[in-house]
Every structure is written in C-alpha cells, then in structure tokens.
Amino acid sequence: xxxxxxxxxxxxxIIFCFLFLAFKLGxxxxxxxxxxxxxxxxxxxxxxxxxxxxxxxxIYDRKGRELAVSIxxxxxxxxxxxxxxxxxxxxxxxxxxxxxxxxxxxxxxSHKSFVWIKRKLDPEIVEEIKKENLAGICFIKEEKRFYxxxxxxxxxIGVAGLDNQGLAGIEYYFDSYLKRKGKKNTxxxxxxxxxxxxxxxxxxxxxxxxxxxxELKKTFINSKSKAATIVVQNIKxxxxxxxxxxxxxxxxxxxxxxxxxLKSAAVSDIFxxxxxxxxxxxxxxxxxxxxxxxEKIFCENGKYYTKGFYIxxxxxxxxxxxxxxxxxxxxxxxxxxxxxMKNRDFYKYVRNFGFGNLxxxxxxxxxxxxxxxxxxxxxRSLSSISxxxxxxxxxxxxxxxxxxxxxxxxxxxxxxxKCVVNARGEIAKEFKPVKVREVVSSSTAEKMVEILEGVxxxxxxxxAAIHGYRVAGKTGTAQxxxxxxxxxxxxxxxxxxxxxxxxxxxxxxxxxxxDESKKDYWGGVIAAxxxxxxxxxxxxxxxIPREKDSGLFFQAEKELMKDxxxxxxx
Numbered sequence: 001x002x003x004x005x006x007x008x009x010x011x012x013x014i015i016f017c018f019l020f021l022a023f024k025l026g027x028x029x030x031x032x033x034x035x036x037x038x039x040x041x042x043x044x045x046x047x048x049x050x051x052x053x054x055x056x057x058x059i060y061d062r063k064g065r066e067l068a069v070s071i072x073x074x075x076x077x078x079x080x081x082x083x084x085x086x087x088x089x090x091x092x093x094x095x096x097x098x099x100x101x102x103x104x105x106x107x108x109x110s111h112k113s114f115v116w117i118k119r120k121l122d123p124e125i126v127e128e129i130k131k132e133n134l135a136g137i138c139f140i141k142e143e144k145r146f147y148x149x150x151x152x153x154x155x156x157i158g159v160a161g162l163d164n165q166g167l168a169g170i171e172y173y174f175d176s177y178l179k180r181k182g183k184k185n186t187x188x189x190x191x192x193x194x195x196x197x198x199x200x201x202x203x204x205x206x207x208x209x210x211x212x213x214x215e216l217k218k219t220f221i222n223s224k225s226k227a228a229t230i231v232v233q234n235i236k237x238x239x240x241x242x243x244x245x246x247x248x249x250x251x252x253x254x255x256x257x258x259x260x261x262l263k264s265a266a267v268s269d270i271f272x273x274x275x276x277x278x279x280x281x282x283x284x285x286x287x288x289x290x291x292x293x294x295e296k297i298f299c300e301n302g303k304y305y306t307k308g309f310y311i312x313x314x315x316x317x318x319x320x321x322x323x324x325x326x327x328x329x330x331x332x333x334x335x336x337x338x339x340x341m342k343n344r345d346f347y348k349y350v351r352n353f354g355f356g357n358l359x360x361x362x363x364x365x366x367x368x369x370x371x372x373x374x375x376x377x378x379x380r381s382l383s384s385i386s387x388x389x390x391x392x393x394x395x396x397x398x399x400x401x402x403x404x405x406x407x408x409x410x411x412x413x414x415x416x417x418k419c420v421v422n423a424r425g426e427i428a429k430e431f432k433p434v435k436v437r438e439v440v441s442s443s444t445a446e447k448m449v450e451i452l453e454g455v456x457x458x459x460x461x462x463x464a465a466i467h468g469y470r471v472a473g474k475t476g477t478a479q480x481x482x483x484x485x486x487x488x489x490x491x492x493x494x495x496x497x498x499x500x501x502x503x504x505x506x507x508x509x510x511x512x513x514x515d516e517s518k519k520d521y522w523g524g525v526i527a528a529x530x531x532x533x534x535x536x537x538x539x540x541x542x543x544i545p546r547e548k549d550s551g552l553f554f555q556a557e558k559e560l561m562k563d564x565x566x567x568x569x570x
Contacts (some may be wrong), residue, residue, distance in 0.1 A: 055143060056164050057178045057197030059157055059171070061206040062239075062418055067157050068171065068251075070164070071146045074126045074139040075119040080108050082136035089134050093117060096128050119162060120144045145171075147251045153209050155264040156202070156243050156363070156416065159251040168262040170417070173364050174200050177420050177428070196423030203239035203418050208232055211537045212242040215530050216512070220246045223526055224518035229265050229395050230530070232538065233509045235403045235500060237433040238412030240361070240396075241508070241538075268365040270392035271494045271513070274478025274523070275329045275460075277388030280401060281338050282326055283448050284349035287440045290340040293322050293447065297333045304332045307379045311335050326451050327459030329475060331387040338386035343374040346382060352439045353401040354411060355393055361414045362431070369393045388478055399511040402498050405452070406472070406506035409445035411436040453503060464499055464528035466536045468546025473499020473531065475523035480516070492516050497527035501535055502544060510535055 059068035076097075083089050090104045097118050107115050120142055121129075129137065145160040158169020166175035177198040212230045220228040225246075232242035245265040249257030263269075285291040302316035311332050325333030338346060351357065356371030370392030372381070384390035396414050404411040413434040420429040440448075452472035455461045460475040476496040479488040495517055500509040512527040512534075520526045539546070 055179060055197055056145065056160065057199040057423075059178075060199060060201045061204050061209075062202060062241075063205065064201070065206045066148050067153060067202065067204075067206070068145060068147050068160075070143050072141045073120050073144045074123070075142045076117040076121060076126070076129060077138055077140060078108055078115045078117055079113055079136045079138060080110050080115060081113070083108060084135045089137065092132050092134065093129070093137070096125065096132075097121075145251075149206070150250050150252060151248050152206070152213065153202075153204055153242075153244065154248050154251050155245050155262065155266075156204060156240075157251065158364075159254065159262065162254070169264065169363065170200055170202065173362055174417070174420070198423070198428055199421045201418045201421060203234075203241065203415055204243070205241045207541055208538055209242040209244065211541070212510075212534055213244045213248075215533045215537075216244055217246060219514065219526060219530050223514060223520065225514045226516035227265060227269075228515065229269075229511070229513040230534070231266050231395050231399045231511045232534070233399050233403050233414065233511075235406045235506045235509050236412070238400070238403070238414045239418075239433075240414055240416045243416070263365050264363055266395040267359075267361060267363050268367055268394070270367060270369055270394060271515070272389055272391065272478045272481065273393050273398055274388040274476035274494065274496065275331075276398060276402075276474045276476035276496055276498050276523075277391065277393070278326060278329065278334050278386070279405065279448065279452065279474050280350060280353050280355075281334055281346075281386040282322075282451060283353075283405060283440050283444060284341065284346055285322075285337050286447055287349070287444045288341060288345065291322050291337045293451070295322060296320065297322060297325055297330075297336055299325070299330050299332045302332070304335070306335075306339075306383070309380045309383075311383060323451050323454055326474070327454050329455075329460050334387050335383040338382050341382075343377055343382055346385070347371075347374045349439070350385070350391070352411070352437060353404060354397050354436070355391065355401070357397075359394075359396050359400060359414050361396055362417050366396070367394060369397060388476060395511055395513060398496075399498055399509050402473075402500060402511070403509040404439050405445050405448045406500040406509060407445075408442040409438055409440040411439050449503060449506075452499070456499065460522075460524040461497060461499070461528050463524055464497055464531045464535075466501065466532050466539070469501050469535070469539060469544075470503035471499055471501045471532075471535065472503055473497055473528075475528060477521060477523045491521075493521040495521050495523040495526045497523050497531045499531055499535075502539070507542070507544065508535065508538055510538075 056070045058066060061067055086108055090101060090108060093099060094101050094104055126139060143164055145164060156169055158171035159167050160171045161167045166172035178200060179197050212232055216228050216230045228246045230244050233240055243264060243266050247261050249261045296319045299313060299317040299320050301318060302313040304311045313330050313332050317328060317330055320328060320330060320333055350371060356369055358366055358368055381390055400414050413436050415431050417431050419427050419431060422428045449472050452474055453470060456464050456471045456473055461473050464471055464473050478494045480492040480494060482489050494513060494515055496513045498511040500506050510531050512530045514526050517526050
C-alpha cells in the first residue's frame with residue numbers, strides 16, 4: 001500500500017515540473033522574443049506551392065510539329081524585410097520593369113515574407129535586374145507558355161494565362177487534358193499530382209496553315225477589309241487542315257492584342273451567305289425532282305415582282321437553263337425554283353445540311369447561326385433564304401455543306417483535334433471521322449458537282465480556276481444588314497467563295513470570306529483568286545498531280561522553313 005507521504009512527494013514533483021515549464025516558456029516568449037523573431041525571419045520563407053516543374057502538355061499539328069509548348073523562365077519576387085534601401089530599390093525596379101512607383105512602394109511595405117514584383121520575364125530583363133544586385137530581390141523559375149510559330153493558327157490554338165490556365169481556343173477547350181492531373185496512389189489511397197499534362201494533336205497542318213494565312217493576309221491588307229476568314233477542310237474525313245482569321249494576334253504577347261480577336265470567327269461569327277447558299281437550294285430542288293438541269297427559266301430581265309415584293313438580279317437575263325441560273329447567280333431564277341417546294345420541305349434540307357445546328361467542332365464559342373422555323377416565315381422568306389438572305393450561318397457550317405456535296409452527299413462532322421496523348425506517348429482519346437447523315441443522294445451530289453464546276457469554268461467564279469485541276473465552287477456577295485434599322489446597308493458586303501478540288505477525286509474544300517472590302521467587293525473578284533492561289537499550293541504540297549506537270553517548286557514550304565530559321569524554331 002502506497003503511503004500518503006509518497007503521494008505528496010509525487011504530486012509536488014508534478015507541480016514543480018509544470019511551474020518550471022511555465023517559467024521557461026515565459027522566458028522564451030517574453031525575454032527572448034526579439035532573438036527568436038529575427039532567427040525565424042532568417043529561415044527559408046514560404047514560396048507558393050504551385051511554382052514547380054513543367055505541368056502543361058504541348059499542342060502539336062497533325063505531323064507532330066510544335067504549336068504550343070511550356071518553357072521555364074525567371075519570375076521576380078521580393079522579401080520585403082531584407083530590402084535595405086527601399087527608395088533606391090523601387091526606383092531601379094520601376095525603371096527596368098516599367099512599373100507604377102506608388103504601387104511598388106506599397107508592395108515592398110508589406111509584412112509578408114513573399115511579394116511578387118513581376119512574373120515570367122525575358123532573360124535580358126532578368127540579367128539587367130541581377131546586375132543591380134538589389135538586396136531582398138530574388139528570382140524563381142516558373143513555367144511559361146510559348147508559341148513557336150507566333151501568330152500562326154493563333155485563334156485555333158488560343159492562349160494560356162499567367163497561371164497557365166487556358167483562356168481561349170484549344171488551350172481553353174482542352175484545358176482539363178493539358179494541365180497536370182490529380183490521381184490516387186493505389187497503395188495509400190491518397191491523392192497525388194501527376195506533373196505530366198496530356199498533349200493535344202490537332203488536325204491542322206502547319207504548312208497548309210501557313211499557305212492559307214499568307215495568301216489571306218495579302219488580300220486582307222490590300223483590300224483594306226474589316227475582317228477576313230479562311231478554312232481548309234479534308235472532304236472525306238471532315239478534318240480542318242487550316243483555319244485563320246484577320247485581324248489576328250501574337251499569343252506570346254499577352255498584353256499587346258485586342259481580346260475581341262481571341263475568338264475564331266469561323267465558328268463564332270454569323271453572316272448572311274448570299275449566293276453561296278444557292279448550292280443548298282439547287283441540291284434540294286434536284287433531290288426533290290422539282291427542276292431539271294436543262295429546263296429554261298425566265299429571269300424577268302433582272303427585276304421580278306411577286307407576292308408583294310421585288311427580287312433583283314445584278315445582270316439582266318431573259319431565259320436561262322437551271323445550270324445557267326447557277327452560273328450567272330440569278331436570284332430570280334433561284335427564287336422561282338424554290339417556290340416549287342413547300343416551306344417545310346425546303347427547311348428540312350437546310351437543317352440536314354447542318355444550318356441552324358452546332359457542328360460539334362471542338363472549339364469554344366461555336367454558335368448555331370440563325371434559322372427561323374417555317375411557322376415564322378413571311379411570304380418572301382422562302383425566296384430570300386433560297387439565295388442566302390434571311391438566314392445567318394457560320395463559316396464552319398458553310399464549308400461542311402459544300403464538303404457534303406463533294407463527298408457524294410454525305411455530311412461529315414468537322415474536326416479540329418486528332419487525338420490526346422499522354423506523357424508516355426499513349427493515346428488517351430482519339431477523334432475518328434464521324435458520318436452525320438446522308439443529305440442528298442450520290443446522283444444528286446454528282447449533278448451538283450457538275451453544275452458548280454460550270455460556275456468556275458464560265459460563270460461568276462472563273463478567277464477560282466487552277467491550272468491542271470478541275471475545280472467546283474460558288475461565289476457569294478451578300479449586302480450586310482443593319483441590325484438596328486433592319487435595312488441593308490450600301491457599300492457594305494460580305495464577299496466569299498467556297499469550292500473544292502480535284503473533281504476526279506475530291507480531297508480539299510476551301511472557304512474564303514472578306515468582310516467590308518474597301519476595294520473590289522464581288523466574291524468572284526476578291527475571294528475566288530485567294531482560293532485559286534491557296535488551292536494550287538496545297539495541291540503541290542500534297543503531291544496531287546496535275547493533268548500536266550507544271551514544274552512549279554513548292555515555294556510555301558521553302559518560305560516557312562526560311563521563317564523558322566530566322567525565328568530559331570524547328
């Protein structure tokens with residue numbers, strides 16, 4: 001049995017220990033406060049945990065050529081309490097980095113142990129700061145997005161922000177694949193971070209993209225147009241080989257461009273297609289059997305009054321065959337043919353060609369366009385829509401519809417991404433060609449190819465012809481409507497040409513659009529020549545033989561290689 005004396009001794013011992021610990025804690029916290037405070041500040045400060053190694057995957061063209069990569073660069077930060085002469089430090093930093101003086105002073109007065117000065121700096125700027133040997137000013141490596149081709153395919157690729165989050169284009173749409181992934185450790189069950197983001201391989205061909213942009217830019221500048229768009233599509237697979245818009249931007253200069261230019265106009269801008277839409281009306285009429293190619297249609301000498309409104313042609317014509325109606329792009333002739341169909345039947349074909357629907361292309365901000373239900377049509381709606389008014393379309397819808405005709409009447413879903421590949425080179429997700437539907441029969445499609453070839457041979461699209469190849473297509477010149485007044489504006493047009501080649505085995509469709517050209521505004525005059533130049537160079541690049549060997553050297557690839565050498569790219 002334990003005696004009371006022993007219990008008292010143990011109890012007194014415990015009390016003594018507690019009092020001793022309390023005394024020591026008080027001595028440390030009060031008597032030696034300044035000593036330990038200074039010592040703690042001298043220890044390593046906390047750096048944001050997201051500053052690590054490369055985490056974002058790359059973006060490649062269809063042949064594995066780099067379009068977007070991540071590199072490591074220096075970012076500048078400050079440890080405020082270590083700065084000795086704050087005024088001198090601020091003055092030098094503001095001079096080198098072009099910073100606001102007052103804001104920088106406030107930053108350096110902070111009680112924090114880590115304050116950003118400026119992130120992701122060019123190497124020459126970093127060297128300039130380091131030469132000043134400023135106490136308390138330090139550098140840390142950060143991941144930065146770099147676009148080796150600068151403006152090339154900028155609206156398709158998009159851009160990543162300061163913290164490597166996708167902001168536009170593929171960078172935004174596939175952000176969850178490109179950025180680092182969180183996953184569970186199979187042994188512990190805890191979530192860990194996989195620092196290797198997936199890589200995205202596009203259907204874009206870097207050389208074809210270069211050809212398209214080079215030729216589009218020339219005419220865009222010379223015509224002083226408000227905007228311009230070009231799309232190149234593989235007819236059989238629906239793959240987009242090139243897509244460009246002007247004005248464009250350099251994604252390597254985040255603060256130097258207008259955010260309006262981030263979107264791809266090919267999927268986000270709506271326009272009235274004008275006479276290019278006559279292809280839809282013609283195909284629907286032939287499929288329904290409401291018109292024959294050789295039958296004569298009276299075109300009223302260029303002015304036709306029907307159902308309470310006038311229809312006008314740009315040239316006075318009397319009797320034209322249906323083929324000639326397309327060649328000469330007669331609104332009157334096309335309207336008379338369209339009136340033979342019921343509203344709901346015509347509407348069905350318009351929808352089946354993909355208008356009024358999303359195409360499902362893997363790009364952000366795609367819109368459906370404008371197509372009202374037949375219940376809301378006026379007496380003139382069928383006529384207006386038949387020649388491309390009273391309907392709003394996107395470039396991606398229009399080129400896909402023409403590719404449908406070239407593809408024996410089968411509509412393919414347009415695609416911009418081939419696959420997503422993990423860091424080990426394994427395919428994580430593959431995007432195969434998707435057949436949407438058969439819109440018209442192969443026999444109707446064949447007839448339409450012949451009619452559209454006539455447009456290029458001796459119709460409004462003669463400037464689209466390419467030596468050695470059979471080409472089909474359609475011109476469009478659409479007067480722009482003022483959304484406020486609902487009236488068409490004088491001297492403001494959307495000029496376009498869309499076509500495909502070679503007709504013995506159609507491979508490539510090309511759409512060219514110019515918005516508000518200040519010079520020539522007819523689609524056959526401004527857009528068709530761009531189609532011809534781009535198409536000719538693509539045929540050379542793809543080694544698709546002409547009827548007679550032209551002996552032309554493929555200049556576009558040579559120019560692109562020269563540009564890469566100048567930029568130091570591979």
